[in-house]
Amino acid sequence: MAAMQKLLAIDSHTAGEPTRVVLSGFPDLGRGSLADRCALFRERFDHWRSAVACEPRGSDTVVGALLQEPVDPRCCTGVIFFNNVGYLGMCGHGTIGLIRTLAHLGRIGPGEHLIETPVGVVGVVLHDDGRVSIDNVESYRARAGVAVDVPGHGSVVGDVAWGGNWFFITGQSPVPLDLAHEPELTAYTLAVQRAIDAAGIRGGDSGVIDHVEVSGRAPDGSGARNFVMCPGGAYDRSPCGTGTSAKLACLAADRALAEGEVWVQQGILGSAFECSYRKGTRGVLPRITGQAWITASTEILIDADDPFAWGIGAKRP
16 A cells, blocks of 8 residues: 555634644745745645645635744744635634644744744734734725626626735625525625636736625624635635735725724624724734634545545646
8 A cells, every 4th residue: 555645734713714724744845935935835736735725625615824934033933825726825814723723732822923924924912812813914905996897797896905815895795795695695706706807907016806805784784794705716704804904904095994993894604803903004004803713633644546635626746
């Protein structure tokens, strides 16, 4: 029998959205910047991404978090986030899950910590009660009131904003923002994404917009709620940390939310993040607070004889 390759991982969920933190067993990506290591991951080891995040052992909703030695000595760890189709510059729910995992392993305790990502250093606070606050990368609105023609829905108007990933954020929704309407919301946001791609709409520095966020009031009027479609066709079960950061940038630009004022952002499940911002040089410096729970300690086995060892539909190395 062929020898199996093994990875050790800890699974968690943040407000309903899963994170899989890869602890060991991954190929060496060197000691370059996190951005360089992410590029090497993409170019040479993408089959490892699909092995961890895709079926049959993963799913469309899993976000992987590969632990890395940080370049910045102030940071407690570096991390590269990935999912079923590619790589994420930053992931809010994933960072909360990562911090909860490090605490579970006894590697950090309550207090302030720094995490190095491919898009910059992120500050976090592990509170005594287990909640985690993220001081995300600076977020800003690049374009306001962008209209796109969406077949079957007409003109859809939204803002293009950065929160660690690029978002198209619209207040237009064909149905209420509740879980019962998830199929319609999924179809709608995927149609918006296709229209954005077809129209060639981009973020700053020609960045690819790969998240669509529908933003509005919760059906019971209790607060704000969103529905976020992620790359790969899966909706975010959490309120989406980077999407909420992008939303805060838009609210600040519209003078609809004051510096330091608390914004409670629900996701489609009704779970919520508590958020605020400080003014930045270009946009806002968001703080997102949420909670994660450990769900499993996993030994991932990759059997060379398994036809789906590297994920269904993935190329074999």
